[in-house]
Amino acid sequence: MTGAERGPIRVLLAEGSQAERELLAYLLNADSELQVAGVALNGEQALAAAQRLHPDVILMDIHLPKMNGFVTTRKIMESCPTRILMMAAADAPREVAQTFQTLEAGALTMVAKPRQPAHPDHQAAVRELLQTIKLMAEVPVVKRWKRAEKSGETCAPQRRADTETGIGLVAVGASTGGPLVLQTILSRLPRGFAAPVLIVQHISAGFTGGLVEWLSRTSGFPVQVPEHGERALPGIAYMAPDGSHMLVRADGRIALSRTPPEHGMRPSVSALFRSAAAEFGPRAVGVLLTGMGRDGAQELKAMQQAGAVTMAQNKASSVVFGMPGEAQRLDAATYVLPPEGIAAMLEWIVTNRKGE
DSSP states (O other): OOHHHHHHHEEEEEEEEEHHHHHHHHHHSSTTTTEEEEEEHHHHHHHHHHHHHHHHEEEESSSSSSSSSHHHHHHHHHHHEEEEEEOOOTTTTHHHHHHHHHHHHHHHHEEEEEEOOSTTTHHHHHHHHHHHHHHHHSOOTTTOSSSOOOTTSSOOOSSOOOOOOOEEEEEEEEEEEEHHHHHHHHHHHHTSSSSEEEEOOOTTTTTTTHHHHHHHHHHHHHHHHHTTTOOOOOOOEOOOOOOOEEEEEETTTTEEEEOBBBBBBBHHHHHHHHHHHHHHHEEEEEEEOOOOTTTTTTHHHHHHTOOOOOEEEETTTOSOOOOHHHHTTTOSSSEEEEEHHHHHHHHHHHHHHHOO
């Protein structure tokens, strides 16, 4: 069914600030594919409206009066599961960090609140917001992967790896739906994991610091934003900073680059994977997770051709199957697994591959 046949996407807007509520309602209604189905001024109203209106998507501020975004999300997902997008001001670090907690309660993703129209970033933020709402409207409600797969995909392989080359790098790319998957994978890696993990996560500018804080706290795996020239150490995950590509050199040092965006993204997964293929070859593992678009898919194939082990998230567990789906179309993934299976495979490969 096309958008025209199904009618506009019905959005419940939950925002406590009158000024921001009016701006958001204007922006949503100005798009012919969207319609504000209802407005809530606090968490209690949002819960009641969700139960009454059954909207396609709920756009919710993290700091709602009476019940905050985390509690409201949890209650909505318990009583009337709905696609929830959580908003925070990108220039408020505390808000951003708290926003990631709502993923644990069932929110699909988070977006930055558009700044006022006079701000130079206003139009870009509006485009991202509207695009994300439309994308999330296509996601099945309560999209969550199973904790155990009957197919046995989460089990470690019974054969040894094809080479005895030690693994010196794990390179990971993710977009929409990635934060919760990253948490799942990192929380299952052992302490003292014997390789550094470099991550490119597509996310709104200003949200990277909150994501790093949340991942470190909830996964128990050290996560940090690297400096240019910093050596990547085993057992630490490095998250690409806002506005810079993250590359890896042959000596294991991280390089940050302001070269043009790739696939409209900076940082891009493609840039990381390409450097991993060139500098680490068979000593690398590439992992492509949920997300829209095709960033990193061709470069995952290049990693595979260079001798790296390559993995992609399976369709059933992906919020958006764009990036991993493209990788599978290119036959770029040696293994196609759910998040828990990826973690198990990473542990096995890094543990069992010995240096020459």
